Amino acid sequence: MSTAVIRAEGLGKRYRRGMAETRGTLRDALTNFARAPLAALRRPKQEVFWALKDVSLEVRDGEVLGLIGRNGAGKTTLLKILSRITRPTTGWGEIRGRVRSLLEVGTGFHGELSGRENTYLSGSILGMSKREIDRKFDEIVAFAEIEKFIDTPVKHYSSGMYVRLAFAVAAHLEPEILLVDEVLAVGDINFQKKCLGKMGEVARGGRTIVLVSHQMNAMRRMCHRVVWIDDGQVRQNGNTHEVVNVYEAAMSKDGEAPLGSRVGDHSRGYFTGWEIIGPENTSPHLLDSVRPVTVRFTLKLPERIKRGKHGIALFNAERQLLWGWAAYELDLEAGLHDFIYRFPLLPLKPGIYTWNVSFWDREELIDWGDLTPEFHVAIPSFQHSLDVWSGLLNLPSEFTVHSRSTALTSRPSG
Secondary structure, three states, rough: OOOEEEEEEEEEEEEEEEOOOOOHHHHHHHHHHOHHHHHHOOOOOOEEEEEEEEEEEEEEOOEEEEEEEOOOHHHHHHHHHHHHOOOOOEEEEEEOEEEEEEEEOOOOOOOOOHHHHHHHHHHHHHOOHHHHHHHHHHHHHHHOHHHOOOOOOHHHOOOOHHHHHHHHHHHEEEOOOOEEEEHHHHHHHHHHHHHHHHHHHHHHHEEEEEEOOHHHHHHHHOEEEEEEOOOOEEEEEEEEEHHHHHHHHHOOOOOOOOOOEEOOHHHEEEEEEEEOOOOOOOOOOOOOOOOOEEEEEEEEOOOOOOEEEEEEEEEOOOEEEEEEEEEEHHHHHHHEEEEEEEEOOOOOOOOEEEEEEEEEOOOOOEEEEEOOEEEEOOOOOOOOOOHHHHHEEEEOOOOOOOOOOOOOOOOOOO
């Protein structure tokens, strides 16, 4: 059994909010006192809250651990403690090995230095020699796609350029432990796919990864184990599919606010979830037989929308678009609205799929993003047994052979 490279016991982090910072001159202070002496003497209220409470975990050498949970649950705080960026209030943690953290845009780079200089600086911090960095340098620049800007100070980079270089450095300079937060959402969809592919390659190389993400497909594909952080505490720790399924089910309850991967003005409305309906289905998010399928998507609106637009798309695990549709000029009152789709057949291969939905008020985005839980298809495969001949569709068919013999000579009857 591999040894533990990350250990934490009873980690807690306490913060104070409501501490208004007072700035200004002595004259300002005297003026404020003259106007309201009691208010000036009254100390601002302090509210204490725990971002983390009694969190214990262990990560073994070569393991890929996923951290999931809603925004503000404490995932990033935990990574900052493990990265030694933040000191815990209670408990202790230790990490053994060269660590590279990619927690937020700007982590680990000096704004005045160029991309080239920051790359060599990062490698030196990891204990690498110049020769080792030289061997990786061209590969890093090519992956980040910033060849023309590699000698420009990174303070002039866009957020996308910055995070591309930061990820390329973190993934290619071979730290023994890689801590990655949801910063990859800054990049476009192609770069996100590229990063996930690279992290899969890093994981297969035997390095330890702790990954925070709202992309449940990525978690299922990459992680050996998942920890669900909820309100600063470990709510569940175990098998990836088991924990992710429970988490998605909890997040999809009616009235639940959207996950962080969804965008829009959610104060004006959002999709609360989706489910397969009908007496035939055994699970609301699982398709296990070839038959007509009815799917319901629920939209919650606190106010009337007179000219709404709705879009929907179905993606597979490789983020290939399989189907899309849209509706326009929707006049909807405040309340819950069920969008019903009836499919005579969904010829999908076994696997995991994602419904992507959107709703607009004319040109104003109200909600857009992937719904949870993901769509599981567990019907048999009707395709060729070799992957190279296995296409996108999974169409059932019947195959028979009818042999017809043709006589070469004919004999007269009679």
